[in-house]
Amino acid sequence: MLHHFKPTRYYNTIGAHEPALAVADGDTVVTTCVDAWGQDARGERLTQGPNPMTGPFFVQGAKPGDVLAVHLDRITPNREWGWVRTSLAFNAVDPDFVRELPERDRAIGKWRVDLAAGTATLESPQTRLGAFTLPLAPMIGCFGVAPDGDQAISTATSGPHGGNMDYNGFVAGVTAYFPVFVEGALFHIGDGHALQGDGEISGTGVEISVEVEFTVRVIERKAIGWPRGENADFIFTVGNARPLDQALYRLRSQGVLNKLGV
Template sequence: MSEVHHVVATTYYRTFSKSYPVLAHIAPGDTVVTKTLDSGGQDLNGDHLSEPGNPLTGPFYIEGAEPGDSISVHLAKVRLNRDWGYTSYRLGLVALTPESIETVYSSRLEMDLVRPNRDDMLPWDIDPEKKTVRARNPQTEAHNLEFDAAPMLGCIGVVPAGDFTPTSGPSGPWGGNIDYNQIREGSTVHLPVFQAGALLYVGDGHALQGDGEPLGSGIETSMDVEFSVSLHRGRELSGPRVETDSHIISVGSQPEFSSSLNRGLQMATTDMVNWLVANYDLEEWAAHQLIGMVGIYDVVTVAGSMALRIPKANLP
């Protein structure tokens, strides 16, 4: 029988490490109901439960998962649970031409406005009922900057191979701080397994985030998260894949703000060819044509990762 685990962490970690005590052991098919802090370490009540820097909820030990397997994490719920969040006040400069940066506005908004000793953050009001977000301190009447929310999880990943212990800043084949706005309620994230039990962590919820996270943040906030995990024996993956109701998606997952989009696109395209050939019985040439006709590329992060989506309606 599958179980439901209600798990609230009291200690949060900022690395995808195999050294931390397991938060919960779960069997494939079990459901986990948990919460994530915002990227600055605050929970739904605003209490500081961790230092800033994408604190993670986990690790979850998946019974039976072994290196060479893969897990599929189905995000049944990714829900807003408080009425505020924050973004960076300025686009990441990596998203702008060098020639334009000389005259860009200052990122210094107001000291301590969102967090002590930080002056580069803009507070947002969140209405979890209406599922809307609105910039709290607009200095203009030109626009209300109010949008529909689209909650997502920035961090989802497992512990990589060997003793490599990445922080929750970059991403890679293990997932990590993928920061992809398609990883949201209803999505399923497929991840390779490198360690016994996989050691899954989640965190870094965003109420809304444009393609590529060009601000270097979404609207950072705490989240209620519910997920289940399935285990696939011997299904080796080269990196994260995502499924939504409408698309299958290969992610070329690379460190944020320091990678080549060209390389990320190559990784996503190559993985999609392999996926279509292995799982949909397409000849390689037919996979190429399908990608060439109906493939949709997403910028996952502006100088980091790319994704390639294929509509399920166009699959065999």
């Protein structure tokens, strides 16, 4: 079944919130996500950041110990501009250098998004790159399921439930797999990007509101310990920490790297 869902409430945590819509195994949902600041397709700020989530979606038949597979059918930016921070993120530098960074809320750039041409062009600030243009690669930065133990985890971070993973491989055509911790899984989605580099050293990609279409599938009695992704060429996993070796250690302690032969 195909569902067209218009969100009226958003969450800045991923947890066991009241379901916004119940769907069945195999159903497809078409909905919208505001940007990381809570701005919609018209630029109107509907809610507060960070990373407001659409949903959650209750997937009938999903139980703890199962896996929720979410296929990203389509991710389409739905406005003609996006924003980006132009300063390094505080957690991307050693603490001694943080005081030298500019005030974060003032270090904002704007990109013009041309959906027909499939490009994004830097409009401000003015740089020596001129009209710097890149191809669009729309992706989802933050999505996942309600975590274990009645937790409500900030959309600024990630964990075994998914969350703010900000991996530019989560594009249309990819299937993401999440461990199910609660009845119905309670799937959340948001934080659309028009494009993003390999990581968010400025704390953002090109942040934009999007229309998204996804299909859910329940894989019964196939427990996993960490989110995974699958595209036409690879099966992959994601995680983050500061520094990188902490992320690798955590994945190894979960047994993920051993299973992948890494």
